[in-house]
Amino acid sequence: MSALISLKKLKKVFSTEEVDTHALSDIDLEIKSGEYVCISGPSGCGKSTLLSILGLLDTPSGGSFILNGTDVCELDAKQRADVRKKEVGFVFQSFNLISDLTVEENVELPLTYRKELSKAERESMVANALEKVDMAHRRKHYPSQLSGGQQQRVAVARAVVGNPSIILADEPTGNLDSKNAEQVMSLLDQLHGEGATICMVTHDPRGVKRAKRSVEIFDGRVVADSSLSRPKKTEQSEKELATEATVA
């Protein structure tokens, strides 16, 4: 499989008046299409910074970053926005749904920035995505009317609605209780099963176990990169998923 993402000698330095902080130093990393990668490490090690750069939300200070064959370091702001809307789907720790928009409007949001899609196309894509995360029945609700787990499922739907090349998830279970966390993780599993490339930052060990490959970062450097065998779904988690679906 060809590399979807290829990082070479990637650096990120935060400069203040007094001191330069090296958040990332000489990161070499390749992610192939269809992989399920988990980036882990202690607080402040640089994993979120790495994810931001992967999602083109932040620019590296040095090194190269090839996404789907394009050197994204060379792109201007508009081109980067273009790449984001087509190639990347985000799931954030704090959901980051827009409070003035309904569930379906939130999910539709990334599609509205893609002029090539007609209204009908957008509607069917939104319906599909909501179906996938089992939130179609709540599509007219506002985020404030949903539980944390439900909000995060909507956020996942928003991340996958445009069929991005890669889903970037930043501590997607960080704000959730264990039951809801489990559901979201299962959802990501399911998406991976359907062929999605996922790159997730977490320090939740349960999350780490679910990924197929674990990249460990410490002080801005990759210190371990290992393929993991994916544990089988437990019967219990299957049941839990079913219960929640009926409750919701």
Next chain:
Amino acid sequence: MNFFADLKVTFRSMRRNFRFSLLAIFVMTSGLSLSIYMFSFLYNTLSAPLPFDQGERVRKLQPITSTNQFLSFRLSDYQDMAKSQTTFDVFDTYYNRRRNLVSSDRSFRDRVFYVNPPFFEVSNARPLKGRVINQDDMLPGAAPVVVIGEHIWDNLYGGADDVLGKELRIENKPFTIVGVMPATYRFPDYAKIWAPFDMTTQGINRSNVPYASVYGRLKEGVSDEQAEADLVQIMEQIALEYPELNEGESVIVTTFQKLAAMTTDTLILAMQLCVGLVLLLACINTGNLLLSRALEKSKESAIRTAMGATRGVLVTQVMMEAVLICLISGVLSLMIVSLSLEGSLTALKSMFLGSEPPYWWRFELTLESYLAAIFMTVATAVITGLLPAIKATKGDVSSILRDGTRGAQSFQSGRLSKLIVISEVALSSALLLIATSVALSVIEKNHTDYGIRLDGYLTAEVSLNRSDYRTDERRLSFFQKLEQELEKQPGVDDVSFTRMVPITWARVEQFEVEGVDYGKDPKYPRPEIVTVSNDYFSTVEIKLFEGRTFSEQDRADTPLVAIVSQNFIKKYMNGEPALGKRIKLARSGSDWYTIVGVVNDVTHGWPYSYNIERPSVFVNLQQNPERAMSVVIKTANDPNLLRETLRRVAFEVEPNAPLFNVLTMERNHERAVADINFISRLFILFAIASMILAFSGIYGVMAYTVTQKTQEIGVRRALGADNQEIHVHFLKQGAIQLITGLLVGIPVGIGLLNMLIQSELVSFSAMIFILVPLAISLTIVIAVANPVRKVLKLEPIHALRYE
């Protein structure tokens, strides 16, 4: 925490947020200053009682017909009203005339007020020296007496102790000075000389009796409406008795103050509305600033609640900041107003040139101003503080503390800020519409074409004594002599005479054109009639289009001739050839005037449309030698340099006919537009204030909203929105608020404009309806684009993590 501890915390927080506090104080001070100023100005000139005991009960009466309001009553009508009225405890009459006055060594012209003894009783007159006019002075055959003001005593008699008993000649008749009034006493408005009332109805046909002003003091507890109802009934009775004289005549009860203000109720109402709108804008702005601060502090409020503070305590704390801001602004405003009131006096004095503002006008902060200031400050503090305080302390404490309801709260405050922007747009567009319309019309009036040249002329009025100048020959020879003498003076290029200098005033008469049938109920042409000397047209550069101007060949013994303006022909003669046609004064046995020339349109009177559009008929001084004329001197130098020359020459020619209203032609024009300029300056001030307030308000709200949405912008960018799409998104939101605001504001503005249209203070122009929305749209664009641009400068990830 007790009150003082709270106060200390509030002060500390205001100091920490110095720029914020400064902005809030600035906004509030602008609003309060304008409001207190307008209140003080309008109250002191219009509503404050006359400055003597029971001055609040003194009223002036005005005769009215269905179309007109007049200032004086037929004396016989006054006498009938005085006999029958039941609502006034004093009911009196007086009149005033400009008179030629001569002391032992000086002559001048001023108004003399002819009054009855109750005049001084009502107005609490306390003479500085001597006495006031009493009943004995009113008896037939009594020696003529006069009471003078301190000004006259100082200027004419050098403040001499033995002034009582000295002589003052009025129209060449001797009067003995019996009293001196203090400079502070100028009743009824700006009087300096008072003489016994001398009009009578005895032996005079009712249709020929003279006219006089009527005033009175209401009985205690009687309202204006009651008094008016009583008098209206009496006038109806009179009209039944003398239908040919009084048909359709009635009376209204008003005040000296209102009459002196030379303004209309609608103009005052419009000003009050404007200033109200400005204050409202200021309140909304400050309230919004305080709200945003209170919302920022909602976590602090939640912590306080968790520590046991009641909602009342929290509300008090937020309110305290509002009270402090309004208090500081109130004090600053009083200082600003006190200074600007002094400035207004100077501005207004230029309006009253030739006379003076009424003596009760006070350009200082009075007790009423202070009370109004206190009331406005307290009211604004409550308006600006209460809503934010309630709103900010309403949050769900535990969720605020858990920091999880950011979405829900911004949803609410988002709606409120949209409402604020809409109201700001509505208020400022209404205000801007009015202010720009007024400013436009004033600019038009300032550039009025009166049909003459304005620069390089000195004008003055002169009025000859009736007794000395009974014959036409004497009058003519006076004007000829004055002209000859003036033309000899260095710097004088040309001298001529006119009954009235254009711009200043007009005498309107009914005319008929020969051969025109005006029907059964004739509506005769009403042009102005102006008597001029032969070379007047060339002196002031009025253009001759047809025929000839007046010349030496037009004399008393030759046929009467007239020159008309172009609009006379257009309006009254269907544009047909006018030369050789004849006109005459309607309803009178006057002779026919033959039209010998046609000149350009000339405006007599102040530049209002009814004056500008009214045609003129010029007649020849040699054929109509009048007693009162204006002299017009043309010079290549500064006309002011000729003032002394003119005075000296006029005194040499006739010491008993002093010149008055000695003004350059340009000054006449300035005087004609002084009041509208003053009013327009106020309106322009409203416009500037509203523009500043609206801009700072809209910008503040928009910037705050955008900052609140920093995270949302981050999310949108993460989802693929580029900078342009973000801008468009926020501009679209702004556009909805803009359009809603304009849809409310523009009709309100048009409504207010309609109120003003009669006063000719506004001029409608399509440009306004383009420029005003454009200016406000620009404000919105800047207010949206700038903060958005700032947020877009952040990397999306920083925007996402923005707290």
